[in-house]
Every structure is written in structure tokens, then in C-alpha cells.
Amino acid sequence: MRTFVYTSHPSRVVFGAGTAGRLGEEVERLGCSRVLLLSSGPLAAASAKVRQELGGLVAAEFDGAVMHTPVEVTEQALGVLREASVDGIVAVGGGSTTGLSKALALRTGLPQVILPTTYAGSEVTPVLGETRDGRKVTQSSPAILPETVVYDVDFTLTLPLSLTVTSGVNALAHAVEALYSADADPVTDQQALDAIARIGRALPRLAADPADLEARADLLHAAWLAGTCLAAVGMGLHHKLCHTLGGGFDLPHAETHTVVLPHAMAYNAPAAPGVMRRIADALGVPDAPSGVHDLVASLGGPTSLRDLGMAESDLASAAQAAASTPYPNPREVTAEGIAEVLAGAWHGCRPAGPPSTEAELARLTEQVVASFAQAPEARVRTLLGDLVRHLHAFVAANDVTDAEWRHAIDFLTRTGEICGPTRQEFVLLSDTLGVSSAVDLLTNSRTPHTTPSAVLGPFYTEGPPDTPRGGDISGGLPGTPLWVDVRVADTGGAPVADAVVDVWQSDEDGFYDVQLPELAGPVLRGRLRTDAEGRIRFWSILPSEYPIPGDGPVGQMLKATGRHPFRAPHLHFMIDAPGHRRLVTQLFVSGGAYLDSDTVFGVKDELVVDFTPQSGPTPDGRPVDGEWRRLDYRFRLAPLAG
Ligand code: BEZ
Ligand code: FE
Numbered sequence: 001m002r003t004f005v006y007t008s009h010p011s012r013v014v015f016g017a018g019t020a021g022r023l024g025e026e027v028e029r030l031g032c033s034r035v036l037l038l039s040s041g042p043l044a045a046a047s048a049k050v051r052q053e054l055g056g057l058v059a060a061e062f063d064g065a066v067m068h069t070p071v072e073v074t075e076q077a078l079g080v081l082r083e084a085s086v087d088g089i090v091a092v093g094g095g096s097t098t099g100l101s102k103a104l105a106l107r108t109g110l111p112q113v114i115l116p117t118t119y120a121g122s123e124v125t126p127v128l129g130e131t132r133d134g135r136k137v138t139q140s141s142p143a144i145l146p147e148t149v150v151y152d153v154d155f156t157l158t159l160p161l162s163l164t165v166t167s168g169v170n171a172l173a174h175a176v177e178a179l180y181s182a183d184a185d186p187v188t189d190q191q192a193l194d195a196i197a198r199i200g201r202a203l204p205r206l207a208a209d210p211a212d213l214e215a216r217a218d219l220l221h222a223a224w225l226a227g228t229c230l231a232a233v234g235m236g237l238h239h240k241l242c243h244t245l246g247g248g249f250d251l252p253h254a255e256t257h258t259v260v261l262p263h264a265m266a267y268n269a270p271a272a273p274g275v276m277r278r279i280a281d282a283l284g285v286p287d288a289p290s291g292v293h294d295l296v297a298s299l300g301g302p303t304s305l306r307d308l309g310m311a312e313s314d315l316a317s318a319a320q321a322a323a324s325t326p327y328p329n330p331r332e333v334t335a336e337g338i339a340e341v342l343a344g345a346w347h348g349c350r351p352a353g354p355p356s357t358e359a360e361l362a363r364l365t366e367q368v369v370a371s372f373a374q375a376p377e378a379r380v381r382t383l384l385g386d387l388v389r390h391l392h393a394f395v396a397a398n399d400v401t402d403a404e405w406r407h408a409i410d411f412l413t414r415t416g417e418i419c420g421p422t423r424q425e426f427v428l429l430s431d432t433l434g435v436s437s438a439v440d441l442l443t444n445s446r447t448p449h450t451t452p453s454a455v456l457g458p459f460y461t462e463g464p465p466d467t468p469r470g471g472d473i474s475g476g477l478p479g480t481p482l483w484v485d486v487r488v489a490d491t492g493g494a495p496v497a498d499a500v501v502d503v504w505q506s507d508e509d510g511f512y513d514v515q516l517p518e519l520a521g522p523v524l525r526g527r528l529r530t531d532a533e534g535r536i537r538f539w540s541i542l543p544s545e546y547p548i549p550g551d552g553p554v555g556q557m558l559k560a561t562g563r564h565p566f567r568a569p570h571l572h573f574m575i576d577a578p579g580h581r582r583l584v585t586q587l588f589v590s591g592g593a594y595l596d597s598d599t600v601f602g603v604k605d606e607l608v609v610d611f612t613p614q615s616g617p618t619p620d621g622r623p624v625d626g627e628w629r630r631l632d633y634r635f636r637l638a639p640l641a642g
Contacts, residue, residue, distance in 0.1 A: 002186065004185035004186065005183070006185045006188075006232070007232060009124065009142075009145050009231045009232065011123075011124055011145060011146060011149055012026075012147065012148045012149070013124075013148075013149050013151065013224060014026060014148070014149070014150045014151065015151040015221065015224070016151070016152070017152065017153045017154050017213065018152065018154060019150050019151065019152040020049060020050060020053050020115060020150065020154070020155065021053060022150065023050060023053045023054055023090065023150055024053060024054055024055065024057055026113050026148050026150060027054065027057050027090060028057075029148075030088055030111040030113065030147055031087075031111075032057070032088030033057060034057070034085065034086045034087050034088070035054065035057050035058060035086055035087070035088040035090045035113075036059065036060045036061070036062060036077075036080065036081050036084065036086040036088075036089050036090070037050060037051060037054065037058050037060070037061045037062075037090050037091075037092070038061075038062050038063075038065055038077070038089060038090070038092070038100055038101050039061075039063045039065065039091070039092050039093050039097055040063060040065040040066065040093050040096055040097055041063055041064075043063075043092060043093050043097070043117060044063070046092050046115075046117055046155055047061070047063060047092050049155075050090065050092045050115060058090075059084045059085070059086045060080050060081065060083070060084035060086055061080075062076070062077045062081075064077065065077075065091075065093060065097040065099070065100040066096055067095075067096050067253065068096075068129070068136060068246075069100055069103055069128070069129060069130045069131060070130070070131045070132075071103075071130055071131070071132045074100060074103040074107070077100060077104055078107060078108075081104060081108065081110075087110065088111050088112070088113070089101050089110050089111070089113070090113045090114075090115070091112065091114050091115070091146075092115045093115075093116070093118075094116065094117055094118035094120055095118065095120035095122050098114050098116065098120065098123050098146070099122065099129065101114060101146065102122075102128045102144045102146070103128055103130055105143060105144060105146070106128060106139075106141060106143050106144050109143060111147045111148075112146040112147055112148070113147065113149075113150060114146045114148070114149050115149075115150045115151075115152060115155060116149065116151065116155075116220075116223070117155050117156060117159065118156075118159065118163065118167040118223075119164075119167040119168050119171040119219060119220065119222070119223035119226075120167060120170060120171070120223070120227070120254075121171055121174055121223050121224070121226050121228075122227065122230075123146055123149045123227060124145075124146070124149060124224060124230075124231055125144075125145070125227060125230050125231035126140050126141060126142055126143075126144045126145035126231060127139070127140045127144065127230075127231070128140075128141075128144045131247075135247070136243070136246075136247045145231075149224070151220050151221075151224060153216050153217045156216050156219070156220055157210075157211050157213070157216055158211075159210075160210070161206065161207060161299075161300075162300070162301070163254070164203070164206055164210065165203060165207075165258065165296065165299045165300070165301040166254035166257070166302070167223075167254050168199050168202070168203050168219055168222075168223075169199075169254070169257055169258040169261060169296060170253070170254045170257040170258070171195065171199060171222055171223040171226040171227070172195070172196060172199045172222075172261065173238055173242075173257045173261045174192075174195075174226035174227060174229050174230040174235070175191075175192035175193075175195040175196045175199070175222075175229055176192070176196070176238070176261065176265060176279060176288075176292075177235040177236050178191075178192040178226070178229035178230065178232070178233050178235075179192045179193070179272075179275045179278065179279065180236065180268060180271075180272040180275045181233040181235065181236060181328070182234065182328045183232070183233035183234050184233055185232070185233070188228075188229045188232050191225040191226075191228055191229050192225070192226065192229050193279075193282050194222070195222040195223075195225035195226040195229070196222075196279055196282040196283060197282040198219065198221055198222035198225075199218075199226075200282060200283040200284060201215075201218065201284075202215040202216070202218035202219040202222065203215075203219070203299055204295075204298070204299065204369070204385070205382075206219065207299045207373065208378050208381040208382045208385065209381075209382070236264075236268070236328060236329040236330065237264050237267060237268060237329045237331075237333055237338075237341070238257075238261055238264035238265070240322055240327050240329075240333075241260050241264060241322050241341065241342070242256045242257050242260055244318055244321045244322040245305070245310070245318060248317075248321055249310055249314055251305070251308050251309070252308065255302050256305075256308065258302055258303075259302050259303060259304060259307075259308060259348070260305075260345050261292055262289045262290065262292040262293035262296070262350075262351050263289070263341045263344045263345040263351055264341060265279075265288055265289040265292060265351070266289035266290075266341075266344070266351035266352070267331060267337060267340070268329065268330050268331050269288070269289055270331065271331035272330040272331075275330075276288040279291075283295070285362050286358035286361075286362050289351040290350055290351050290352070290363075291362065293351055294350070294362070294363055294366050295366075297370075298366045298369065298370045298373075300373070304345065304346060304347060304348025305342070305345050305346040305348075306346050306347065307348065312346060315339070315342050315343060315346055316339070318342055319338045319342050320335065322342075323335040323338050358396075361392065365388065365389060368388045368392075369385040369388055369389060372384045372385055372388075411557075414552070414553045415429055415553045415554070418552045418553070422514040422515075423458070423549070423552075424458035425549075425553060425554055427456070427457065427458040428458055428549065428552070428554040429554050429557075431455055431457065431458075431600035431601075431602070432548070432554055432557070432558065432599060432600055434601045436455040436456075437454075437455055437600065437601045437602055440453050440455055447581065449636065450491060450581075450583070450636045450637060451583060451585055451606070451607075451635045451636050452585065452606050452607055453584050453585050454584070454585045454586040454602045454603075454607060455584075455586075455600055455602045456572075456574075456584050457572065457600070457602075459504060459506075459512040459515075460572065460574065461504075461514065461522065461525065463527075464504065464522060464525040464526050464527045465521075465522050465525070466527050467526030467527060467528050469528065469529075469536060469537060469538070470537050470539075470620055471528075471538050471539070472538065472539040472540070473503065473524055473525060473526040473538060473539070473540050474524060474539060474540050474541045475519075475521075475523030475524065477508065477523060477541060479507065479508040479542055479544075480627060480628065480629055481539060481540075481541060481624050481628040481629070482539065482540045482541055482542045482543075482611065482628070482630070483537070483539060483618060483620075483628065483629070483630045483631070484536075484537065484538050484571070484630075484631045485535070485536075485537045485619070485630065485631070485632050486501075486536055486537075486573075486631070486632070486633045486634070486635065487530075487533065487534045487535045487633070487634045487635070488501065488535075488575055488577065488634075488635045488637060489534055489634055489635065489636050489637070490580065490636065490637055490639065491636055491638065493636075495530070495532070495533050495535070496530060496534045497530055497532050497533075497534055498529055498530060498578075499529065499530040499534065499575055499576065499577035499580075500527060500528075500529055500575070500576045500577070501528045501529070501530065501536050501573060501574070501575050502525070502526070502527050502572075502573070502574040502575075503525065503527075503528070503538070503540075503571060503572060504524060504525035504572045505524050505525075505540065505543045505570070505572060506524065506543055506544065506546045507523075507524060507541070508541060508542075508544055509544070510544055510545060510546020511546065512524070513525065524540065526538065530577075537619070537620075539622070540571070542569070542611060542629050543571050543589065544569050544592075545566050545567060545568055545592060545593040545594050546566065546567055546569075547564075547565035547566050547567075548565050548566075548567060548600070550565050558599070563599065564594075564597065564599060565599055566593065566594045566597075566598075566599055567594065567598055567599060567600060568588050568592050568593060568594040568598045568602075568603055569588065569589040569593070570586040570587060570588045570589065570592075570602075570607075571586065571587050571631070572584075572585075572586050573587070573635070575635060577637060579639060579640055580637040580638065580639060580640060581637065581638040581640055581641075583635060583637055583638075585607060585635075586602060586607060587607055587609050587631065587633060588607050588608045588609070589609075589611045590609060590610050590611070595608060609631065609633055611629045611630070611631050612629060612631075612632075613627055613629055614627065614628050614630050615627055615628070
């Protein structure tokens, strides 16, 4: 059984994108009608937006918030506040603006609404650190806790990547130290682990695309959770060191957190192995301290106190200052221990993780992912980085051997070698692994109310022969005659005239013309244009099931795994019309073979249609002895986006 004490610090949190639009409502909810708007110089654009949202509720403004909350600045702001007889405070900005707001609230008792633009988390704590005569004094009081926090993800989209990283790691530090705090409780544990996981996944995404809204939301959500932990439980060695370095050596706050955290964690790791394991799991790394170091390094964040401008000669006095007062920490804090932590942080060494293969592999993966960081296109960075992560994870999860990997490379080499103008083995591979259908599913799911698409396959050829309306694409090949009468419409049902419709199919034996060198030219393929009713009609033959080519690596794969090579009988269509999205699809013969085990996973229920048996006169009077079939269908095309 776990014994614990849990204290919550009540504040109202409004979270989302565009939530600044609710500031006025939130101010009025606190009974205020004349607020002081606080910000700092660099946040002019953000405070202008807030001013616009608040309109007549703003009675005065002060944009002079600075780091470390000096009391002289607070006095100036207090003058503005009193002169305008305000009844509430709205602060937009990072830790400095929040600090000023808290200092004013402590002196006046006025309610506060904070809109944070960084990940500092202090907006949800009842703690205020002020500087008086160069000394930082920290106090805690319910009067300091802001009443309302409005998190608006839109206000974080333009935070530069370097600040995003350091501010995000500042939040990470709150969560990490909450987990091994002597005051930790089940609520803060959950909040801290959730925050760590969000930070671990959001930061790399933001490095690829700093305006990724979902990643921004994850990080801001994490900042709130980590701030809540900071409010609820005491912090340890890491915070003490950062406090000392910030106050006594004038090092920048968030950057110092970023450099020191992996080293403080490495120091505490032997005393909190369970916590470190949970942090490592939340981050998806084998070892927590080195994992944090690698994360920061891969994001281009600062890793050494030297780079932050600290003189090596200051290390001894910093260690002495940090060791001078006792404070709770999972591992006993000694002067030598602190000196060791500071030396590691000053040099920027990677904290030694356990010498495991996993750790090395994780480092290798991150190194490869980071190698794409300079690629100019964000999408390229994301796709290549993620591909590498998945490939490395696949190799690791299956313990792939050297011989197996050489076999795989040989397989791919042969797949490439067999490709040519009429043979596309990579398409076959993608199709038989279901990847083409997966991509197709995702694409098609974005266009409801339209005909589902289906894989293109390897047998399409550019520029098929023009076929007149009512013409015959069978080239005289044997088979059951098929009359095709299809219409092309838009999502509203209106006919789409002049659409270019390419059709292609296999012969009665299941071969495409490109597989039959004895054929003189293209057969069983054609290009038609829809008439004013959006209609095309032509003769062909009933398609039959067929095996995909089995004489290459893909055929070997199917044989080796006991899979049959057959496709269900179908007719291919590719439809292009101005103002509409191209539709690539297939119509399958209902009742045909292999409908439920198509080897390329291409069958969709809506595409299985009747190729209705007929006898007697044909629609265009063509004489046909015996059975013929007819296919009637209406395609619905999606409009072009935007
Ligand atoms: C086809 O339908 O032409 C096809 C599709 C995928 C793989 C092989 C053939
Ligand atoms: Fe086909």
C-alpha cells in the first residue's frame, strides 16, 4: 500500500486552439471589467491579438516584464495598475510575464488570467520567485496562484525551435523531478509520465515542422501537466542546481535546465532505478539520462554549460553554493557529487547509460534520423526519419541476422533487375504486401460519396488506343462478349461530359497484352471520352481470374508462403475529367472466383457488380450467337480539392 498526501491547486484551465477568443468571457467570469494587460516587448504581436479580443475590458497595459521578476519592475507596473483602478490582470507571455502577474496579484489580491506562450508551467503554481538587490527570493501562497489559465495552441506556433526545445525540456525537468520527489503521489506520477511521453514525441516532430499543430498541442498539454506536478510536489537536485546557476552565475533559465537535466538524472539514477525505467519507457529510449541527452542533441539544443558562457573557473564556487543547504533528493547530495554533475554538464559529456545494445541502437537510430535534419522539405524529413525508425525497430524486434538481411537485399535486387518497360515487380511487391491497398484506402477514405478507388496494378500503359463510342477493344480475341455501358457523374449526380476514360483488362486466359509478345499491338485496352450524358459504351470480353506473374521474386514469395497468386476477375478504369480528382478503380465480376482472397487485397464490396448474362438482340444490333454479358455502372467523381 502506498501512503501519500495529495494537494491540488485549484485553477480553471481552458485549452485548445483559438481559445484566446474566450478571454473576455473568462475575465467577466471572474467579475472583472477593467483589466491590466501584461506582456513584454518581444510579444507585441501576441499582446495585440489579446488586446483585440478583450476590447473595452482593457483599462491599462504594461509591456515591461523581464526575467527573474525584479521588484523595481513590479513597482513600476504597480503604479500603472493603481492609476487605472483595474480590477483584474491578464498576462500574455512566458515565465517572466507570469512572474510579474503573480507579483502584482500577491500585492493587490487581484484575480489573474494567464495566456502562456512558452512551456514554463509556472502559470499553474502558487510559487513566486522575485529578485531584490540581485538576490532571488521564492515564496508560495494561494494568493499567487492564477485563477484562470487560457492555453491557446495558436499562440505557440511561432515560438522559435531553439526556445521550443529549451522550454520543452524545462517542462520535462518538472515532470522528471516530480517522479522521484519524496512528495510524489499517484496523481502526479500519472501526470508526469503523460507529460514526459508527450514531450518525447512532440519535440522531434516540431524539429521537423515547428508549426505542427498537433505536436504543439501535445507540448502545451505536457507543459500544463508538468507545471501541475511542479505545483504539487517538491523538486530535487536538478532544480537546486539550476536555481544556483541562474541566480549566482546569470545563466539563462531554460537553457540551463536543458543542459543540466541529463546529468542530474544520471546522478540520481542509482537511487531511483524504477523511476528511471518508467521515464525511459515513456520516452521510448533504453536509458533515461542518456536518452534525454540524445534527445536534446538530436534537436540541436544546448548540451554544455561552457556553450552557455559559464567559466570553468566558476565550477568550484557553483558546486559549493549548491551544496551549502540541504534539500530533499533521492540520492544523498555531496559536494563531490555536485562537482561531478557540474563538470559533466560543463563539458557536455553524454551521461554514460548502461552499456547495452539497445542504447547503442537507439543512438544510432537518432543519429540517422538527425542526418536528415537539413533536408529542406519538412515532409521529406518526417517520412525518411519515420521510415528509419520503423526499419530499425523492425530489425531490433525480430533480431534480424546478417544472413537474413543479405537475403532481403538480394530479394530487392532481383525485384529491381526484373523490372522493365512491361514488367513492374516493385508494384507487384507493394500490391501483394497490401501496401498499395493501404495507401489507396487512406486516400479514398478522404472522399466520401464517391466511387471507391482500387490499385492501379502493373499493367496500365500510357496512351492506350483511342476507341470510338460503341467500339470494340477485344481485338477479335475469343471470349464471352461484354457490352459495357457506364456513366460518369459528379457527387451531385450531374453527368460529367468529355471525361477521358482509360480501360484495360486481361484476356480469357488471364493475360494482358503486354505479357503476350506474339500480339501485334495493344488489345483489351482503350481510351474513350464521355458524351454529353457522361456516358461511354463499348464492346469487350468478360474478364476472367488470372494469376499475377509468378516467375519473379514476388511469385517466389507467394509460393514460399503458400499463398495463391490469383486476382479476382475485373475490368480496370482510369477516369480523368477537368475539375475532378482522377479516379483509378476496378469493377469486379460478382460471383467471380477469388473475390474473398484476391492476392493483392484489391476487392471492395462496392466495386463488385453484376456483369449480367444476356441473350438475344444486343443494344447496338451487333449479331451475337449465344450468351453475352452487360455491365451497367455509374461512377461518381470527387471534385478537385480547394
Ligand atoms: C492488375 O489488376 O492488373 C494487378 C494489380 C496488382 C498486381 C498485379 C496485377
Ligand atoms: Fe488487372
